[in-house]
Amino acid sequence: MNRVLGSKLWTKSFMAVSMCSFFIYLNVYMLSTAIPLYVKDALHGSEQQMGLAITLWSIGVVALRLLSGRWMDRYSLNMLSVWSIAVFLLGSSLYFGAAGIGFLLVVRMLHGGSFAVASTSTSTLAMRIIPDERKGEGISYFSLFMSVSMVLGPACGIYLWDKFEKGTVLFVVSAIVSGLALLCLLLVPSSKGVITSFKTHKRGKPAWRELVEPKVLPISLAGFMLSFSYSSLTSFISSYTEELNQAGMAGWFFIVFALIMMLSRLLVGRVYDRWGAGCIVYPGVCFFAIGMLALSVERSSMVLLLSAAVLGLGHGVLFPVFQTIAVEGISRKRRGIATSTFLLLFDIGFGAGSFVLGWIAAGAGYRTMFSIAGMTVLLSAAIYFWMVRPLAVSNPKPEEEIQSIQ
Structure with a gap:
């Protein structure tokens, strides 16, 4: 595809919103690895309470993700991003006062809800900044910043927890990281053309189409299957490597x-x-499924690392492609809802996968669980072939052009 004038990608705005997203996810990944340890060691909580701290975070994410798209398409996208990250910073700071398990669980819900709005609004803001003719490339680079946080976040969280007692330094660093996210966002110029129209029911309640974009449900369902399978890695790899007497490999x-x-x-x-998407989706699904099946049949450290590489390749290509498909063919005023719809099903898939696959692992073992996870992700390819691909042909791209924020 030939580049045209005005297709510059690496603008100051794009860099700022990408760094903002990096700091948001760095905060999340730092705390996601350390909070269960904090519940267990500092608050002397049970395993059920450790799980509840994760569950309530997910409930906060799903509840606010459902509303975030409607808010973005009703209010100023920049303003909503700033306020959500400000609440995200507040949630990070409140961990200092979490001396009891009850208060911590409330903070987890607040933090998760603010993350849902902040991550959705910054992703939508990035899509408005990225030129249409470089949408796939731009979204893949934007998601790359999240990937870097996946490398640094868990390692930083575990290091700060092990190095310093009671999590005080960990919470200080997480609050600073949240503040940096807010600072980066303030460098992004305010976008024009704020959507003000808003359909409601006669009783003043928002129509369901103002909460969910029906056009992206097929690709969101494919994302649900990917996230369902992926949850087995983040939730159970540490326990699986301990079972193999290779705890250090996690x-x-x-x-x-x-x-x-x-x-x-x-x-x-x-x-x-x-x-196009087809030449990426099918190989990506195959890579992810092969990686899962490799985990289920072999126990050596070398195979663990090889499967990690294959799984990383599969997930690395599938997530940005699915997210790009979710906003293609969607009008400018509906892209916020489209983004929140896709991420909502992705979040639900992660939560459902952690529960269902954990139940399978408890009853049938990790090998069976990873086998089922590998077969589940194959459904993403089937959904793409039967439900997404035909829509891409029948639904042309919207006529209006999206202005880049330079």
Whole structure:
């Protein structure tokens, strides 16, 4: 695809919103690895309470994700982003006062809800900044910043928890990181053309179409299947490596996974813009399924790392492609809702996968669980072939052009 004038990607605004997203996800990944340890060691909580701290975070994310798209398309996108990250900063700061498990659980819900709005609004803001003719490339680079946080976040969280007692330094650093996210966002100029129209029911309640974009449900369902399968890695790899008497391999697994995912996202956008989604989706699904099946049949450390690389390649190409498909063919005023719809089903898939696959692991073992996770992700390819691909042909791109914020 030939580049045209005005198609500059690496603008100050794009860099600022990408760094903002990096700091948001760095905060989340730092705390996601350390909070269960904080509940167990500092608050002397049970395993059920450790799980509840994760569950309530997810409930906050899903509840606010559902509303975030409607808010973005009703109010100023920049203003909503600033306020949501400000609340995200507040949530990070409140961990200092979490001396009891009850208060911590409330903070987790607040933090998760603010993350849902902040991550959705910054992703939508990035899509408005990225030129349409470089949409695939731009989204893959934007998601690359999230991938870097996946490498640094868990390692930083575990290091700060192990190095300093009671999590005080960890919470200080997480609050500083949230503040940096807010600072980066303030460098992005306010976008014009704020949507003010808003359909409601007769009783003043928003129509369901103002909460969910029906056009992106098929690709969101494919994302649900990917997230369902992916949850088995983040939730159970540490326990699986302990079962194999290779506890030290869990960290290396995620490092290899994240590094390969980062490298794949450097290339996937250009491939998408030139050859389309089909040549990426099918190989990506196959890579992810093969990686899962490799985990289920082999126990050596070398195979663990090889499977991490294959899984990182699969996830690295699939997530940005699915997210790009979700906003293609969607009008400017509906892209916020489209983004929140896709991320909502992705979040639900992650939560459902953690529960269902955990239940399977408890009853049938990790090998069976990873086998089922590998077969589940194959449904993403089937959904793409039967439900998404036909829509891409029948639904042309919207006529209006989206102005880039330079």
